[in-house]
Amino acid sequence: MSDSLVQARGLRKRFGEFEAVRGIDIDVRAGEVFGFLGPNGAGKSSTMRMIACVSPRSDGELQVLGMDPDVDGPQIRARLGVVPQQDNLDVELSVRDNLHVYGRYFGMSRAAVRVKATELLDFVQLTDRADDPVEQLSGGMKRRLTIARSLVNDPELMLLDEPTTGLDPQARHLLWDRLFRLKQHGATLIITTHYMDEAEQLCDRLVVMDGGLIVAEGSPQELITRYSTREVLELRFPPGAEASWPETLRDLADRVEQLPDRLLLYAADGEAVLAAAHRRGVQPTSTLVRRSTLEDVFLRLTGRSLVH
Amino acid sequence: MTGESMMLPDRKPVLAGWAAVFRVVEGLWTWYSRNWRATVVSSVLQPLLMLVAFGIGFGSLIATSTRAAQATGGVPYLVYLAPALLAVSAVQTAAFESSYPILSSFKWRRTYEGITATPITPGQLAVGQLTWIALRLIMSGGAYLLVIMLFGVVRGPGVLAAWGFAVLCGMAFSAPLVAFSAAQEQEGGAFTAIFRFVVLPMTLFSGTFFPISQLPRVVQPLAWISPLWHGTELARGAVLGTLQPVAAASHLGYLVVLLMVGVQLTRWQFGVRLTR
Numbered sequence: 001m002s003d004s005l006v007q008a009r010g011l012r013k014r015f016g017e018f019e020a021v022r023g024i025d026i027d028v029r030a031g032e033v034f035g036f037l038g039p040n041g042a043g044k045s046s047t048m049r050m051i052a053c054v055s056p057r058s059d060g061e062l063q064v065l066g067m068d069p070d071v072d073g074p075q076i077r078a079r080l081g082v083v084p085q086q087d088n089l090d091v092e093l094s095v096r097d098n099l100h101v102y103g104r105y106f107g108m109s110r111a112a113v114r115v116k117a118t119e120l121l122d123f124v125q126l127t128d129r130a131d132d133p134v135e136q137l138s139g140g141m142k143r144r145l146t147i148a149r150s151l152v153n154d155p156e157l158m159l160l161d162e163p164t165t166g167l168d169p170q171a172r173h174l175l176w177d178r179l180f181r182l183k184q185h186g187a188t189l190i191i192t193t194h195y196m197d198e199a200e201q202l203c204d205r206l207v208v209m210d211g212g213l214i215v216a217e218g219s220p221q222e223l224i225t226r227y228s229t230r231e232v233l234e235l236r237f238p239p240g241a242e243a244s245w246p247e248t249l250r251d252l253a254d255r256v257e258q259l260p261d262r263l264l265l266y267a268a269d270g271e272a273v274l275a276a277a278h279r280r281g282v283q284p285t286s287t288l289v290r291r292s293t294l295e296d297v298f299l300r301l302t303g304r305s306l307v308h
Numbered sequence: 309m310t311g312e313s314m315m316l317p318d319r320k321p322v323l324a325g326w327a328a329v330f331r332v333v334e335g336l337w338t339w340y341s342r343n344w345r346a347t348v349v350s351s352v353l354q355p356l357l358m359l360v361a362f363g364i365g366f367g368s369l370i371a372t373s374t375r376a377a378q379a380t381g382g383v384p385y386l387v388y389l390a391p392a393l394l395a396v397s398a399v400q401t402a403a404f405e406s407s408y409p410i411l412s413s414f415k416w417r418r419t420y421e422g423i424t425a426t427p428i429t430p431g432q433l434a435v436g437q438l439t440w441i442a443l444r445l446i447m448s449g450g451a452y453l454l455v456i457m458l459f460g461v462v463r464g465p466g467v468l469a470a471w472g473f474a475v476l477c478g479m480a481f482s483a484p485l486v487a488f489s490a491a492q493e494q495e496g497g498a499f500t501a502i503f504r505f506v507v508l509p510m511t512l513f514s515g516t517f518f519p520i521s522q523l524p525r526v527v528q529p530l531a532w533i534s535p536l537w538h539g540t541e542l543a544r545g546a547v548l549g550t551l552q553p554v555a556a557a558s559h560l561g562y563l564v565v566l567l568m569v570g571v572q573l574t575r576w577q578f579g580v581r582l583t584r
Contacts, residue, residue, distance in 0.1 A: 054421075054425060054582065054583060055583060055584060073429070074427040074428075075322055075427070077425060077426055078322050078426070078427040080425075082425040084418075084421065084422070086418060087418075088417070088418035088422040089422070090417065090419055091417070092339065092343055093338065093339060094342075097338060097342070101334075101335045101338050102422070102426070104334060105328075105331055105332075105335065105423060105426035105427070106426055106427060107322065107323040107331070107427070149422075
């Protein structure tokens, strides 16, 4: 038995004819934030549901907290904290009632649940909304309450499925801040996301998933170093004008990607490439030199962009 | 909050089966205790209206009819009707509680998904949900009993037995319906059909308002499969003191079998839907 909290070998999930997860290996170590990055339909949520012991695996090996989900599902779930992709709070109950009721499902005493709820409401900054019905909360507040609810049993491992999808930037940052706090306290988190900035912000280590397979694995920085250049030059052209330029510019950069609205030139020194492009008479409507991100890694690995 | 308190693992053993079921019931009770007002209308007002309209209004119309007296075995129509309405009310409450709220908990509110992310299993959730519906039937049946007491219809301890039979009858209908509801993927259009083509005819032709012997002979077997007819026979027989042991045992047997089959189907269907 390894010291991994989650260990999968050749893990598969089939739904009838469709295979959502097509044989993946993962190891999640205690104290790290582990990410699944990929577009919708990559198999991230199916994998999360297998780890959460609510969806039996179709094939392969899986151990969570050293136990087999097929055998010890309830024992494992007792030690997990789950934040599902879609909120499933009871919107007709108050904020505090949601925590009370949920804690009781874990077998906690009423007294313990009361203490815990007060502590968690403080942690997610919802103390002043404790007695309001959940349906009056904003999307970001509901998300924070879902995170508080997932902590009610002091979980050893937290599973967050697209925790900030659908939130405005301010709400996302507030949520990330809370997740950072958990990470600092030594929590082990598994996160799925299709936002590269979220993955870069939060994850110590991540796997890029596409079509039910893992296509790359490493820390955000490792992945960028391995699959992209240090900098990227973005050139925008008037509609219809960009098609003729890639051939002219191809030898200037390590790699050129053509997107519907712009050209991406990958190089160690973006400014130098831009100067060279100008010398060749290229006249884009706008230019941008930036550092490579996981978005570029994803584009390189799959030939598609992550967020449309 | 400190890191220490957050990361202390919860080493408590997982709840035993019955205790987990109880926690599910407790969760549903918490919801009900905050939202019970809407249910008062259906569980008290509706039987009250039925009693007034049929028991008193219609009853006075047929009070002097010899044929009516023959059909009711000579008891006043209100007394004939009251225990049957107890069973009708149980079935109607069961129909309501076992349809949209179940689908909603899977599909819109998604609360079942939240519950089964905890140590609670889909099977425990299923049994807890059914247990809760049984408690609701006991409560609304009790409210109904208070109403008929006000009418002065109550006759002795047979009423308490009738209360139990009505709850059993309601559950014999509820359990298969919950299993059906748990299998619905769409917006619940099938429920309209259930209410129209199952609940309503069952209410009209299960011996509530008149004995099924008054029905055309070819239609009578339809009443025999209706749990409401069996419940009505038991509830009315208990109140009027006309229950025969063999008949009572067969009515009870039918309802218990229906309930058991329904419970197993519900547990199975919850498992299928919540572990995909």
